[in-house]
Amino acid sequence: MNLDYTPDEIAFQQRMRAFFAANIDERLRALVRTGTRLEPREYVAYQQLLAAQGWGAPTWPTEYGGTGWTPTQYYIFEAESARADAPQQFHQGLELIGPVLFTYGSDAQKQKYLPRIISGEDWWCQGYSEPGAGSDLASLKTRAVRDGDHYVVTGQKIWTSYAHAASHMFCLVRTEIRPRRQEGISLLLIDMKSPGIRVRPILTLDERHHVNEVFLDEVRVPAEDLVGEEGKGWNYGKVLLDRERGLSAALGLRLGQYVRVVKSRAAAVRLGATTLLADPGFRDKLAQIEIEMLALEYMGLRTLADAVAGLDSGPRASMLKIRWSELIQRITELWVEALGYDAACFAPLDDATDLPADMPSPMASYLHARVTTIYGGANEVQRNIIARRSLGL
Amino acid sequence: MDFLLTAEQDLLRDSITRFALEHGDFAKWRRALPAGPHNQAAWSQMAELGWLAIAVPEAAGGLGGSAVETMLVMEGLGRALSREPYVGTAVIAPALIDDPAILAAIIAGETRIALAVAETGNRFNLAAAETTATGGTLTGTKSFVHDGATADWFIVSAQTGPALTLHLVPRDAPGLTITPIRGPDHRHHARLTLANTPTRPLQGGLDALESAVDRAIAAHLAEAVGSMEALRDMTLAYLKTREQFGATIGSFQALQHRMVDIALACEEARSMLYFATLRLDAPAPDRRIAVSAAKTRIGQTARFVAHQSVQLHGGIGTSDELPVSHHLKRLMIIETLYGNSDHHRARFAAATDAA
Numbered sequence: 247m248n249l250d251y252t253p254d255e256i257a258f259q260q261r262m263r264a265f266f267a268a269n270i271d272e273r274l275r276a277l278v279r280t281g282t283r284l285e286p287r288e289y290v291a292y293q294q295l296l297a298a299q300g301w302g303a304p305t306w307p308t309e310y311g312g313t314g315w316t317p318t319q320y321y322i323f324e325a326e327s328a329r330a331d332a333p334q335q336f337h338q339g340l341e342l343i344g345p346v347l348f349t350y351g352s353d354a355q356k357q358k359y360l361p362r363i364i365s366g367e368d369w370w371c372q373g374y375s376e377p378g379a380g381s382d383l384a385s386l387k388t389r390a391v392r393d394g395d396h397y398v399v400t401g402q403k404i405w406t407s408y409a410h411a412a413s414h415m416f417c418l419v420r421t422e423i424r425p426r427r428q429e430g431i432s433l434l435l436i437d438m439k440s441p442g443i444r445v446r447p448i449l450t451l452d453e454r455h456h457v458n459e460v461f462l463d464e465v466r467v468p469a470e471d472l473v474g475e476e477g478k479g480w481n482y483g484k485v486l487l488d489r490e491r492g493l494s495a496a497l498g499l500r501l502g503q504y505v506r507v508v509k510s511r512a513a514a515v516r517l518g519a520t521t522l523l524a525d526p527g528f529r530d531k532l533a534q535i536e537i538e539m540l541a542l543e544y545m546g547l548r549t550l551a552d553a554v555a556g557l558d559s560g561p562r563a564s565m566l567k568i569r570w571s572e573l574i575q576r577i578t579e580l581w582v583e584a585l586g587y588d589a590a591c592f593a594p595l596d597d598a599t600d601l602p603a604d605m606p607s608p609m610a611s612y613l614h615a616r617v618t619t620i621y622g623g624a625n626e627v628q629r630n631i632i633a634r635r636s637l638g639l
Numbered sequence: 640m641d642f643l644l645t646a647e648q649d650l651l652r653d654s655i656t657r658f659a660l661e662h663g664d665f666a667k668w669r670r671a672l673p674a675g676p677h678n679q680a681a682w683s684q685m686a687e688l689g690w691l692a693i694a695v696p697e698a699a700g701g702l703g704g705s706a707v708e709t710m711l712v713m714e715g716l717g718r719a720l721s722r723e724p725y726v727g728t729a730v731i732a733p734a735l736i737d738d739p740a741i742l743a744a745i746i747a748g749e750t751r752i753a754l755a756v757a758e759t760g761n762r763f764n765l766a767a768a769e770t771t772a773t774g775g776t777l778t779g780t781k782s783f784v785h786d787g788a789t790a791d792w793f794i795v796s797a798q799t800g801p802a803l804t805l806h807l808v809p810r811d812a813p814g815l816t817i818t819p820i821r822g823p824d825h826r827h828h829a830r831l832t833l834a835n836t837p838t839r840p841l842q843g844g845l846d847a848l849e850s851a852v853d854r855a856i857a858a859h860l861a862e863a864v865g866s867m868e869a870l871r872d873m874t875l876a877y878l879k880t881r882e883q884f885g886a887t888i889g890s891f892q893a894l895q896h897r898m899v900d901i902a903l904a905c906e907e908a909r910s911m912l913y914f915a916t917l918r919l920d921a922p923a924p925d926r927r928i929a930v931s932a933a934k935t936r937i938g939q940t941a942r943f944v945a946h947q948s949v950q951l952h953g954g955i956g957t958s959d960e961l962p963v964s965h966h967l968k969r970l971m972i973i974e975t976l977y978g979n980s981d982h983h984r985a986r987f988a989a990a991t992d993a994a
């Protein structure tokens with residue numbers, strides 16, 4: 247056992263560090279540092295910057311335009327990106343549909359779609375959840391009926407992140423009613439400009455527009471945009487589970503950003519002759535969170551080492567996600583606490599008004615962090631899965 | 640000893656329940672947000688029902704009611720997510736102002752009053768004002784005035800030599816700048832800057848201020864309990880109706896236990912609310928212990944209830960389109976108001992040392 251990078255990895259780290267230092271402007275850093283959610287165009291610009299470097303798909307194999315990096319190199323890339331307050335790449339195209347396409351897609355689909363994910367020309371949204379099918383995704387009802395060389399899709403999706411900005415949606419639909427509900431589900435690639443698609447915004451509790459309802463009314467989808475086999479769509483998510491180990495190792499890296507802002511904000515809050523940062527009660531709370539972040543980091547490193555060695559890390563990837571979501575909720579809550587009354591200053595009521603330092607980001611980040619224990623599989627459901635599959639309960 | 644309501648208090652509770660039903664319709668509430676922070680009809684109705692007179696002494700034409708009546712009103716307002724400036728106007732102001740004309744205006748629903756004590760330099764410490772009152776004028780900045788954007792009068796704390804003094808400032812006073820700021824709770828708060836603003840000094844000093852603020856805290860804690868119980872009720876109803884995996888989600892044991900913890904937290908909070916409310920007239924050390932203990936524990940239980948109510952609703956709990964997240968936001972503001980849980984735990988410790 248040792249914690250050191252190899253000389254090659256150290257050289258790689260230095261290259262990454264130099265890149266981020268030279269290429270991320272202060273405006274973007276400030277947005278990331280203060281936890282501001284980026285606009286789609288900002289994500290696209292960042293994607294283009296990386297693509298120009300040949301790093302558009304840091305987790306993909308070279309044959310599909312990826313970097314072919316080892317899990318450790320990817321980890322270093324993410325660590326340096328986080329250290330520089332660079333953004334995270336938008337993941338739905340890169341991590342959720344890209345790998346499914348290069349694993350199960352047709353040659354035509356690979357050629358058509360993969361390069362445009364890397365270049366940032368296409369933006370993919372995930373059309374899985376429905377009003378009646380959240381945790382119980384297999385109960386989804388959106389129907390696709392074959393009609394000649396098309397599928398005709400009718401139904402409703404909900405919570406679709408960035409559907410309003412997306413060029414395409416990868417969508418789970420029911421092509422057949424089978425006694426086992428996971429069967430008869432197919433994965434379709436849908437052009438968001440297709441007639442019959444209507445997107446309605448839903449504001450989230452941070453007052454931002456990020457999720458949507460997507461209504462599909464007899465939307466015609468060419469049969470060539472079916473991924474893999476009809477009725478087998480449920481199984482294609484498996485490739486994502488296998489990749490999760492490498493990705494989740496890096497989850498905790500972005501939390502350090504919040505520790506930095508909480509510290510600098512607390513140092514500016516006066517408490518009589520001293521500051522909030524020097525207050526023993528506040529220090530205790532912050533240290534406690536930092537310690538748990540270290541536990542997350544080292545749990546991540548062990549998972550990373552397993553991924554490098556091709557070992558099974560059991561439920562650790564799901565465990566990382568559970569702890570990460572809980573920690574981001576606690577650190578953003580502490581950020582709000584540090585601000586005191588300033589956190590109540592959420593929006594100006596006229597053009598002339600300036601808000602207190604950092605606002606509204608701390609409050610918006612705290613509020614938005616509430617979604618992290620719900621999306622991508624709520625923590626209760628994650629725990630059910632660990633109990634059943636890993637612990638045999 | 641008992642925790643029963645008198646017959647009159649029972650009637651008051653019925654009437655606030657009806658009021659909350661009438662004005663608490665969430666779709667209407669949400670539609671009204673762009674129109675500003677207040678519902679004039681609701682405020683007038685509150686005046687007609689005598690609620691604005693509860694804390695005003697009988698000698699000044701008020702009802703001279705007890706903190707229990709204030710509590711009943713505030714619970715209802717919390718449940719309905721009311722944004723009316725009840726505490727500043729009808730709880731704090733009558734405790735600090737004795738001008739008969741202003742008290743009459745409060746009763747009639749013709750004025751709104753806000754307390755301006757917070758400064759960036761004092762965090763939650765009422766005793767440390769950097770705003771100064773010298774030669775009949777006030778100078779300084781108040782960084783956060785709850786409901787301040789629409790107040791007609793401000794009660795401003797300031798330092799005069801070694802003493803903390805209180806002052807009444809009308810919204811059109813010379814040298815006063817009011818910067819309105821919207822909270823995540825959709826209330827219109829404000830920042831005040833005072834530059835040689837003429838003052839009307841008020842009678843009391845720090846003791847009077849602390850006592851008035853303790854009353855305000857108890858009132859906001861009643862609001863919090865109303866809000867928490869609203870969350871409890873809507874979450875319980877959701878667990879009984881939302882189906883996943885072919886069953887209501889309330890049939891899953893993990894959620895049953897969480898729901899029990901929510902209900903338990905509400906019971907704890909209500910118990911602490913009674914403790915604080917019934918000790919408001921006790922000697923200062925006892926009052927401090929009760930109010931700070933309640934502020935701390937209700938702050939903690941409120942966060943738990945609000946966070947878990949969002950969680951148990953799943954995606955829909957995180958949307959702006961349900962009251963759940965709005966209760967969360969209001970509860971977070973109440974948690975901060977007049978000192979967060981950490982501040983009050985420290986105040987409690989100091990008060991128990993002194994006792």
Ligand SMILES: Cc1cc2nc3c(=O)[nH]c(=O)nc-3n(C[C@H](O)[C@H](O)[C@H](O)COP(=O)(O)OP(=O)(O)OC[C@H]3O[C@@H](n4cnc5c(N)ncnc54)[C@H](O)[C@@H]3O)c2cc1C
Nearest residue numbers: 372374375380381405407621622624626891950951953954
């Ligand atoms: C901000 C945000 C962005 C999202 N983005 C997308 C997206 O881009 N694409 C997409 O397809 N979806 C997206 N989602 C949807 C997300 O995946 C679902 O919200 C999530 O799966 C939960 O489903 P639900 O909201 O229907 O809650 P429900 O499934 O109704 O759950 C309600 C509560 O019940 C609990 N529960 C459910 N079943 C069990 C059980 N068996 N045991 C114990 N507890 C249980 C849940 O944990 C939760 O607390 C997003 C959601 C959010 C909030």
